[in-house]
Amino acid sequence: MRYRVRVWRQTGPTAKGQLVDYEIDGVTAEMSFLEMLDVLNERLQLEGDDPVAFDHDCREGICGACGVMIDGVAHGPGKATTTCQLHMRQFDPADPIVVEPWRAAPFPVLRDLVVDRTALDRVIEAGGYISTRAGAAPDAHALPVPKPDADTAFEAAACIGCGACVAACPNGSSMLFTAAKATHLGVLPQGQPERYTRARDMVETQDDLGFGGCTLTGECTAVCPKGIPLSTISRLNHDVLSAVLRSG
Amino acid sequence: MLYRDGDPIADTRAPEGPLETRWERRRFSARLVNPANRRKLTIAVVGTGLAGGSAAATLGELGYNVLSFCYQDSPRRAHSIAAQGGINAAKNYAGDGDSVHRLFHDTIKGGDFRSRESNVHRLAEVSTSIIDQCVAQGVPFAREYGGLLDTRSFGGAQVSRTFYARGQTGQQLLLGAYQALARQVHAGSVRSFPRTEMLDLVVSDGRARGVVVRDLVTGEVTTHLADAVVLATGGYGNVFHLSTNAKGCNTTAIWRAHKRGALFANPCYTQIHPTCIPVSGDHQSKLTLMSESLRNDGRVWVPVEAGDSRPPDQVPESERDYYLERIYPSFGNLVPRDIASRAAKAVCDAGRGVGPGGLGVYLDFADAIARLGRDTVAARYGNLFEMYQRITDEDPYQVPMRIYPAVHYTMGGLWVDYDLRSTIPGLFVIGEANFSDHGANRLGASALMQGLADGYFVLPAVIGDYLADGPFGPVDPNAVDEAEDGVRELVSTLLTIKGDRTPESFHRELGRLMWDLCGMERSEDGLRKALERIPSLREEFWRRLKVTGTGGELNQALEKAGRVADFLELAELMCVDALHRSESCGGHFRVESQTAEGDARRDDDRFSYVAAWEFTGVGEPPMLHREQLHFEAVRPTVRSYK
Numbered sequence: 072m073r074y075r076v077r078v079w080r081q082t083g084p085t086a087k088g089q090l091v092d093y094e095i096d097g098v099t100a101e102m103s104f105l106e107m108l109d110v111l112n113e114r115l116q117l118e119g120d121d122p123v124a125f126d127h128d129c130r131e132g133i134c135g136a137c138g139v140m141i142d143g144v145a146h147g148p149g150k151a152t153t154t155c156q157l158h159m160r161q162f163d164p165a166d167p168i169v170v171e172p173w174r175a176a177p178f179p180v181l182r183d184l185v186v187d188r189t190a191l192d193r194v195i196e197a198g199g200y201i202s203t204r205a206g207a208a209p210d211a212h213a214l215p216v217p218k219p220d221a222d223t224a225f226e227a228a229a230c231i232g233c234g235a236c237v238a239a240c241p242n243g244s245s246m247l248f249t250a251a252k253a254t255h256l257g258v259l260p261q262g263q264p265e266r267y268t269r270a271r272d273m274v275e276t277q278d279d280l281g282f283g284g285c286t287l288t289g290e291c292t293a294v295c296p297k298g299i300p301l302s303t304i305s306r307l308n309h310d311v312l313s314a315v316l317r318s319g
Numbered sequence: 320m321l322y323r324d325g326d327p328i329a330d331t332r333a334p335e336g337p338l339e340t341r342w343e344r345r346r347f348s349a350r351l352v353n354p355a356n357r358r359k360l361t362i363a364v365v366g367t368g369l370a371g372g373s374a375a376a377t378l379g380e381l382g383y384n385v386l387s388f389c390y391q392d393s394p395r396r397a398h399s400i401a402a403q404g405g406i407n408a409a410k411n412y413a414g415d416g417d418s419v420h421r422l423f424h425d426t427i428k429g430g431d432f433r434s435r436e437s438n439v440h441r442l443a444e445v446s447t448s449i450i451d452q453c454v455a456q457g458v459p460f461a462r463e464y465g466g467l468l469d470t471r472s473f474g475g476a477q478v479s480r481t482f483y484a485r486g487q488t489g490q491q492l493l494l495g496a497y498q499a500l501a502r503q504v505h506a507g508s509v510r511s512f513p514r515t516e517m518l519d520l521v522v523s524d525g526r527a528r529g530v531v532v533r534d535l536v537t538g539e540v541t542t543h544l545a546d547a548v549v550l551a552t553g554g555y556g557n558v559f560h561l562s563t564n565a566k567g568c569n570t571t572a573i574w575r576a577h578k579r580g581a582l583f584a585n586p587c588y589t590q591i592h593p594t595c596i597p598v599s600g601d602h603q604s605k606l607t608l609m610s611e612s613l614r615n616d617g618r619v620w621v622p623v624e625a626g627d628s629r630p631p632d633q634v635p636e637s638e639r640d641y642y643l644e645r646i647y648p649s650f651g652n653l654v655p656r657d658i659a660s661r662a663a664k665a666v667c668d669a670g671r672g673v674g675p676g677g678l679g680v681y682l683d684f685a686d687a688i689a690r691l692g693r694d695t696v697a698a699r700y701g702n703l704f705e706m707y708q709r710i711t712d713e714d715p716y717q718v719p720m721r722i723y724p725a726v727h728y729t730m731g732g733l734w735v736d737y738d739l740r741s742t743i744p745g746l747f748v749i750g751e752a753n754f755s756d757h758g759a760n761r762l763g764a765s766a767l768m769q770g771l772a773d774g775y776f777v778l779p780a781v782i783g784d785y786l787a788d789g790p791f792g793p794v795d796p797n798a799v800d801e802a803e804d805g806v807r808e809l810v811s812t813l814l815t816i817k818g819d820r821t822p823e824s825f826h827r828e829l830g831r832l833m834w835d836l837c838g839m840e841r842s843e844d845g846l847r848k849a850l851e852r853i854p855s856l857r858e859e860f861w862r863r864l865k866v867t868g869t870g871g872e873l874n875q876a877l878e879k880a881g882r883v884a885d886f887l888e889l890a891e892l893m894c895v896d897a898l899h900r901s902e903s904c905g906g907h908f909r910v911e912s913q914t915a916e917g918d919a920r921r922d923d924d925r926f927s928y929v930a931a932w933e934f935t936g937v938g939e940p941p942m943l944h945r946e947q948l949h950f951e952a953v954r955p956t957v958r959s960y961k
Binding site: 082083099101102103105106109110112113115116117119120121122124126127128129130131132133134135136152156158160181182185187188189191192195196197198199200201202203204205206207208209210211212214215216217218221224225228229231232255256259261262 | 373376377380391392393394395396398400401410412448450451452453454455456457459460461462463464465466467468484485487490491494497498499501502504505511513536565566567599600602603604605607608706709710712775776779819821823824865866867868872873874875876
């Protein structure tokens with residue numbers, strides 16, 4: 072099959088970018104979306120052109136490295152999926168596919184479809200952990216955790232940090248990302264001592280980094296590859312408010 | 320000449336005396352560095368997976384000045400994240416007779432008696448602390464309704480000792496380590512360098528004193544000096560091109576350390592995982608694993624008759640061969656990976672394989688769904704079923720999965736002693752990058768255990784003993800210049816060949832060659848053929864490679880080219896090692912050495928040793944140093960799972 076794609080090309084962070092049209096032959100239904108880009112890149116290199124730069128690593132939907140806007144949707148068509156888990160059978164060869172990088176102020180484009188997402192690491196560094204030291208832990212069974220709490224924690228902890236929530240949000244907010252971590256740690260008994268300061272510190276940091284405010288549009292959860300629910304944001308807001316009240 | 324014989328390895332630094340107290344005594348005898356002095360000592364840790372992430376975090380907690388490097392855009396993305404099934408620990412929470420000794424025993428036996436007793440016993444001891452540590456960090460392991468931790472069974476074990484977080488155990492453990500690392504970054508004890516690739520090791524006065532790295536965004540080549548260097552850069556399974564590894568996984572850091580003098584042990588020991596989604600086309604870029612945990616409830620079968628092309632639901636029960644249950648009644652579908660993989664290959668070679676090309680076997684959940692109900696099966700494996708359906712467009716609740724073995728893990732790696740020291744003083748190697756704990760075959764759920772054991776507990780306890788020898792004096796500036804110049808020259812050479820073949824095309828060709836000739840089955844003829852073809856492919860690489868762009872920018876083709884160049888050298892060493900080891904053991908199966916029933920036949924009289932190879936030049940015969948293995952607690956026997 073032959074597909075037409077329009078891909079964002081930009082040689083560096085300060086260069087001007089543009090959409091460039093390509094036609095790709097020999098695409099099969101079993102091929103993944105990224106394998107289709109591989110085919111394009113092999114051809115571009117043989118023709119002496121620079122291949123399209125894009126982030127990817129595990130190609131099984133868990134590392135969070137990949138992620139592009141496909142026809143304006145973060146991670147493209149299909150519910151709860153990463154870009155690497157898309158297959159060409161999901162695309163109609165009749166329609167051109169528009170491929171662009173994540174767009175958000177704290178995610179500068181480095182090249183083509185590659186953006187800098189280190190701002191998300193800064194948010195975790197601000198408090199997204201339980202302070203403990205290797206070797207200092209009590210026996211794992213010393214602290215039973217009710218199964219529903221463990222399950223809620225797991226669902227939130229499934230976040231892969233891809234940044235689709237930020238890219239999809241009209242405000243460029245990272246609230247779903249931050250709320251996922253605050254929920255994961257905040258529902259567990261081990262996470263209680265730092266629960267409110269953790270929430271407050273992460274939210275302050277994301278604001279400082281230039282992420283937008285949350286207006287609960289829900290665009291984030293619609294594209295989240297792991298289905299992190301919007302309710303985590305309510306939880307985070309509650310914890311932040313509590314932190315403010317507690318600090319008087 | 321295939322190789323030259325060198326001096327045997329006499330000292331592994333393992334303490335003498337009773338096995339059960341060796342680690343305790345080692346910890347006591349290891350010298351300490353006082354907290355005020357730790358701040359003045361810099362440790363470079365390369366890689367941020369379970370081993371590197373946990374090591375960097377813990378060394379930071381101890382007060383060392385830590386530099387943490389990874390090629391990914393964030394330390395959280397290291398490939399440990401993709402581990403699905405679980406992590407072993409001898410907690411005996413299931414009350415089914417587990418113990419440190421049993422985990423030790425199972426691991427030694429699972430490794431087909433090709434690993435060190437001291438190391439494996441320590442691993443089993445430390446395993447219990449790992450679970451405590453991870454729970455304290457908030458890792459959301461699966462729990463029972465009473466709030467206690469749940470476990471399940473993995474291959475090669477008859478107890479339930481595998482802790483898990485649905486099918487995302489690696490992700491949750493890695494995020495625990497990543498968060499501990501983030502805490503240290505915030506505290507200022509760790510500096511993080513993402514999108515940074517190590518391209519050489521600085522060796523000054525015979526000691527590892529730093530790393531030469533390339534910034535993958537700007538292309539800038541710089542050196543970071545340190546008092547010790549820790550490599551935690553994972554395995555080299557991508558030498559086969561198609562594997563379950565992430566696309567970026569590579570051998571570059573350990574290979575370049577090898578070229579600087581670190582011995583490379585047992586390079587031919589590779590693990591072929593039995594349950595992966597079969598290859599579907601020529602453009603396939605990677606293989607996807609289906610967790611071993613599926614073998615708890617899934618039944619593996621093929622049709623009895625060769626060439627039976629009926630859809631699975633039309634093959635009556637009496638015409639199905641549940642071959643693992645038939646051949647290995649006591650372990651059944653839960654035999655170790657090497658055995659399950661070879662059995663799958665054998666039935667496919669006999670023409671009984673299923674699916675396109677006949678390269679597949681069924682993994683069937685019909686009985687489990689009938690017994691437990693769809694909901695229970697979904698709760699256990701739902702995300703795996705979903706992943707399978709997404710890739711294959713088939714619903715495993717309705718039709719059996721089709722699976723086939725694929726390259727998954729490498730037991731070989733840089734040689735280390737009991738203290739995780741390589742043969743270059745000051746260079747420590749941890750996790751999959753070293754060779755130490757899994758012998759010739761790793762048991763399921765033991766990689767996560769080893770990575771975290773090394774990073775949280777073993778390395779932090781022993782590295783002080785080395786650093787206590789310091790200070791080591793200023794680094795020779797010529798050593799830095801020489802290493803940096805070498806890297807710049809390599810980058811420029813890759814860019815100036817301007818041939819007509821892409822790095823990817825060479826990688827694909829090398830991978831196919833290695834899979835055919837040094838894969839699940841190895842023969843003298845095949846390995847000799849590989850040893851003829853690899854050097855000529857390497858020659859072609861340096862003549863016909865085409866890399867577009869420049870070295871001073873984000874250039875993914877250039878990154879790939881450097882990694883493929885190293886794979887082309889490593890591949891040759893793997894084949895030399897596989898050819899010299901004319902026995903079969905674990906994942907290394909030589910057709911010349913098998914029993915009448917087709918099982919692996921070890922030769923303990925000749926091969927009960929670790930093969931540690933010294934680099935002598937590209938294309939030159941490497942030098943073999945043997946480390947004899949001694950068994951005191953376990954007597955090597957014919958490994959039987961029948």
